[in-house]
Amino acid sequence: MGRFLALDYGKKKTGIAVTDELKLIASGLTTVPTHELFAFLTEYLRNETVDQIIVGEPKQMDNTPSEVEVLIRPFLKRLSLKFPEIPVDRQDERFTSKIAFQTMIDSGLKKKQRRNKALVDEISATLILQDYLKRKQ
Structure with missing residues (x-):
């Protein structure tokens, strides 16, 4: 039984989140430079079973x-x-x-920690994965 893996793809960095093997809980994994994403995925998929990859779909308010x-x-x-x-x-x-x-604010992170864009990307990937899990229930 494998996991779901979610990507918050960005021009410079990509946030990554995964589920547990039962596909119940989404957790942030890491953020990698986008130019290193395929190397990261190749290594990750060599060691873990992934049943599906979910990629964030950025849309405007008018759905475009x-x-x-x-x-x-x-x-x-x-x-x-x-x-x-x-x-x-x-x-x-x-x-x-x-x-x-x-x-990040609600969890009490200090202002300096909240400037960490990599953490924002990782949390965003986790939110994408949580939303996907809710949609698929």
């Missing part, structure tokens, strides 16, 4: 794709070529960065 979607589409193509055995799904990621930042 966000600007970063033009970067995500070539990534998705490359992802399916590199790991054809793992299905990929998308999850609306509107407001995840704002919710992640608010979560």
